[in-house]
Amino acid sequence: MSEGASVRAFGAASITGARIVIVVPALGAGGTEHVVSLIANHWARAGHRVTLITLEAPGVRPYYDLDPDIAIVQLGVPPRRSSKLRSGLLVLRRLQRLRKAIRRSEPDLVLSFLTRMNVLTLLAAIGLTVPVVVSERNNPALQPFGPLWKWLQSLLYPRAFGLVTMTKGALDHFPANVRRRGWVIANAVDLPVGWQKKRGNNILAAVGRLTHQKGFDLLLEAFSRVSKTYPEWKLVIWGEGDERRKLEALRDTLGLRGRVEMPGVTPHPGLWIETADVFVLSSRYEGWGIVLLEAMAAGLPVVSFECEWGPGAMIRNSSDGILVPQGDVEALAKALAEVLGDRSLRERLAMSAEVSARRYSPERILSEWDALAFCALNRATATRLQDA
Known part of the structure; x- marks a missing residue:
């Protein structure tokens, strides 16, 4: 057989x-x-x-x-x-x-x-x-x-x-x-049934447990470097975890209190994809990074650290997403600026990402x-x- x-x-x-x-x-x-x-x-x-x-x-x-x-x-x-x-x-x-x-x-x-x-x-x-x-x-x-x-x-x-x-x-x-x-x-990749696009509010989204592994401290540093150039964009970090207070303190120290939201876990699985306009993965390491794949399947432009393992298998750099060297905050800030500032690039990456995600x-x-x-x-x- x-x-x-x-x-x-x-x-x-x-x-x-x-x-x-x-x-x-x-x-x-x-x-x-x-x-x-x-x-x-x-x-x-x-x-x-x-x-x-x-x-x-x-x-x-x-x-x-x-x-x-x-x-x-x-x-x-x-x-x-x-x-x-x-x-x-x-x-x-x-x-x-x-x-x-x-x-x-x-x-x-x-x-x-x-x-x-x-x-x-x-x-x-x-x-x-x-x-x-x-x-x-x-x-x-x-x-x-x-x-x-x-x-x-x-x-x-x-x-x-x-x-x-x-x-x-x-x-x-x-x-x-x-x-x-x-x-x-x-x-x-399994998106929630009946989800709807509620986009257009310039939301940069990140998702994961609030832990050291997920690198949200690195993301806050990177976003702080581009936030003044793109004042219309805000960062929303979905998730819960032990580092909430530490991350909130860093957000406030960087002067991002009004630009970064941390609303906790979504009431229903995967609903963060409805309001996101761009997705970013800032993990120090991953086993896979399922939220990155969900973002691609939902037709979102994605930016990710090329951490071990996962993102490099999902993304073809500059084709269906942007990969930046692991842990390089300056490179992440530069990639975010490139994507947030170029609507046509976002549309091209999003279209290719959705097609690529069908492999999974x-x-x-x-x-x-x-x-x-x-x-x-x-x-x-x-x-x-x-x-x-």
Whole structure:
């Protein structure tokens, strides 16, 4: 059977009613959570029994819409600041509850997202015959982790059935014994249903958690250098996070209080695309940068740091977007000035961006997840037959 035929068979009836568990820390707003919702909905609608396990407190509502047939198990042990001793006890409690939840679900396949969750899932699955696929959603070389988590990652990842990254660069970070069972699957772009263009108010938009990684401090510095030249434009940074007060203080220090808004998370997923006129990604590093792709798909001109990894795969510089050297505030300011000051350039970039983003349609990307699941489920079936 060809790979394409295998994919179609999985989506249809070759492996029906598979029990699939997806493990993720939370189901809030974010690129990983968006991907999880797409995959879970897709497999549930294909007739598979999908269970989502999170660390959240019971009753927390998912940010993204989920198929009503998807079971959600909330373990009630969310991340929290605490002493090293208490943190260690909390990790043990998560591990115990996660193992119990996985065993109760009797899965044919377990899929886990994000490094710490991947490590816990692989630990929880020790002694079980179920295949576990782990997915890295950030830059594995640059995201901050303590030495214990890094050691556990190196010890446990070779035990996984497979590893999914979003770029080849991220996959190449891992040793050969892990890369041999690696898949590179980009993020799909999935714009909100029924969104409307409400543009024309000269809004430069940025989106992401208010963290050091997202580089909004660099963006504020760059915008301050062009704000007087383009007084009709304002910057809107959508998102929430630990660095809000620090960023607000920097905004005020730069004299941008009336020119920069930070309204928090959009009430509905992706609605920031309605009012944006230009999009900018200022991240220090990324696993992919889904908001950049969403902006392109919505027909927005985009400017981005060429951070590792993601933007360089999506953008052809000066064709469907503008890439500037990573962390170069002066180059970012220059690129913003170029785009904000040239309507015809904005229109050309926007048109090309929308066409380029079609490479990442949900149908195409989800078929790659189907192929991975088909492979894992077939292997699990063969193992059970051998043991019988």
